[in-house]
Structures are given as structure tokens and as C-alpha cells.
Amino acid sequence: MLSLAGPGIWAAGFTLVYALHGTGCARGWPEAAAMGPVTLHAAALWAGWLVTLATGALLLRLLPAVGAGAGLRRDLPRAGAWIGLGATLFTLLPVAVASSC
Template sequence: MTDLVRILIGPIAWLAAFSAVYGLHGIACAFGWAGIDVGGLSLMRAALTAAWLASLVVLAAILAGLHTRRFGAEPGFVRSVSIMTGWVGVVATLWSLFPVVATSACQ
């Protein structure tokens, strides 16, 4: 893994998660998933929550990988920055996608 990829993987994974969850929101609205009940939740809320949690699992796995010898950088500046940007991806996913999962509505 190159150093540039190590540094950018967290924000890129957040960007992919953000795009996927908002795209799923649009699909759910277009197909009326908000009106379909699945186990006490609407299908829309269940799908968005599952996508959000899957995104967090992927970002946590990336962050864990950045701490390993196999995928992480050598100790020093690049390792520190890549771990910090990995955390940025996790926090950005928590912060920016939680409102969509918790308060989503179709107009």
C-alpha cells in the first residue's frame, strides 16, 4: 500500500459511504420504502441503518488495518497522519450520516 493511499483511505471510504447512503435514501424514497413495515421499522429506515452500520464496520476495519505492520506505514509521520485521517473517516461517517438514518423523510 502506498503512503498516499494510506493517508487518503479514510476520507475516500467516508466519501463512498456518504454517496452510498444518500443514493440509497433516494432509491428508498422513489420506491416508497418508507411505507413498508419490516419488524417495527420502515424498510427505508432499516436499509439506511444497515448501510450506515456497514460503513462504520468497513471504516473500523480500515482503521485497524492502518495499525498493523502489514498494511500500516513504518513508524513516523506517514503512520501518524494515516491513522489520524482514518479516524477522520470514522468520525465523519458518524457525524454526517447519523441524521439521514435517524431523521430521514421523503417529500
């Protein structure tokens, strides 16, 4: 089950950020100021992305390190965690570079 944790965190984060994006576009969040020049929409999306990244990184920190001969039982959860973290970083990167709506 631990092997599913990393990709699961990505799936939850991806869903969260996509939902925040759709809701924000529909509710006019890009026009709502949150902190100075940062709009409510950008703040929500960045928060969603960073929280997902932080959760993925925390999972990686908590999992036992891979050791020589540890076997797939121990390697797979870490591989899953890296898959989740990498996917979060890449697939939600548009939060940082694309116009929102």
C-alpha cells in the same frame, strides 16, 4: 494511498446512504415493512450507515499503531482513518434522528 482510505470510506458510505435515501423516497420504501415496525427504508439506511462505520473501524484496527517518532508517513493514514470514521458518525447521524422523506 493509505491516507486516502479513511476519507474514501466516508465518501463511499455517504454516497451509498444518500443514494439509498433518494431511491427509497422515490420508490416508497418508507411504507414497505421489512422487519416488524422497521421499514425497508430505515433498514437500508441503518445498514448503509453501520456497514460504513464498521469498515472505517476495521481500517483503524488494521493500520499500525502510532508510535513515538513514527513520523507523518505512519501517522497520516491513522489520522485519515479517524477523519473518515468521525465524519461517518457525524454526517450520517441523521439516519438515527431525522424523519426519512
